[in-house]
Amino acid sequence: MSIISRGFRGRPRESEHKLPPGQYETYDFPVLSAGPTPRIAREDWEFTIAAETGARHRWTWAELMALPSERPTVDLHCVTKWSKFDTEWQGVSLDLLFADVETVAEFALVHSYGGYTTNLPLEDLLDGRAWIAYGYDGADLPPEHGGPARLLVPHLYLWKSAKWVRGIELLLEDEPGFWEGAGYHEYGDPWREQRYQGD
Ligand SMILES: Nc1nc2c(c(=O)[nH]1)N[C@H]1C(S)=C(S)[C@@H](COP(=O)(O)O)O[C@H]1N2
Numbered sequence: 001m002s003i004i005s006r007g008f009r010g011r012p013r014e015s016e017h018k019l020p021p022g023q024y025e026t027y028d029f030p031v032l033s034a035g036p037t038p039r040i041a042r043e044d045w046e047f048t049i050a051a052e053t054g055a056r057h058r059w060t061w062a063e064l065m066a067l068p069s070e071r072p073t074v075d076l077h078c079v080t081k082w083s084k085f086d087t088e089w090q091g092v093s094l095d096l097l098f099a100d101v102e103t104v105a106e107f108a109l110v111h112s113y114g115g116y117t118t119n120l121p122l123e124d125l126l127d128g129r130a131w132i133a134y135g136y137d138g139a140d141l142p143p144e145h146g147g148p149a150r151l152l153v154p155h156l157y158l159w160k161s162a163k164w165v166r167g168i169e170l171l172l173e174d175e176p177g178f179w180e181g182a183g184y185h186e187y188g189d190p191w192r193e194q195r196y197q198g199d
């Protein structure tokens, strides 16, 4: 017979303090895609920021690679309740890509190759909180996880981190993306457990 009563867990592990409400920790890296994995050759890849003024800011793959990159280590939280701690990425900060973008828009609609979209406030893409990520765990980002490049915005539920990212459209009025239009929360803060509309 165990001398440790059921439910006794001792001191919580350090990582448990990093778990938002309703989440559990996972060690693998699940793949969640609403459709087939698009294959985009690096020579065909481009990323566009489209301002509400009509101005377009465009980067080819070579231009993206020429920019200084960062190596953020972040926790991921999926609305299907898994969280993964201390994931290591390489990518370009959106602060850098937005440096020359003139806009009064407050909303962003992110577009992916393959047609996926997701919306979020523009300010959530700034201040060191979001990247165009092309490296994961010391290697190229695999296609199933969004390679050649995906948005990484880890302070929101992971559906906001659009895989195979193609561009960001700046909008004066908010517009729901793919999951937001299907009943998921428009903002998606894991710490406030904003999973569905009305949460
Ligand atoms: N283009 C695109 N991006 C996407 C998705 C998708 O279906 N298509 N799924 C989202 C959802 S719901 C989650 S949880 C994460 C999953 O990322 P992963 O497959 O790398 O774990 O990607 C998000 N980004």
Ligand SMILES: [Mo]
Residues within 6 Å of the ligand: 032, 078, 079, 080, 158, 159
């Ligand atoms: Mo998700």
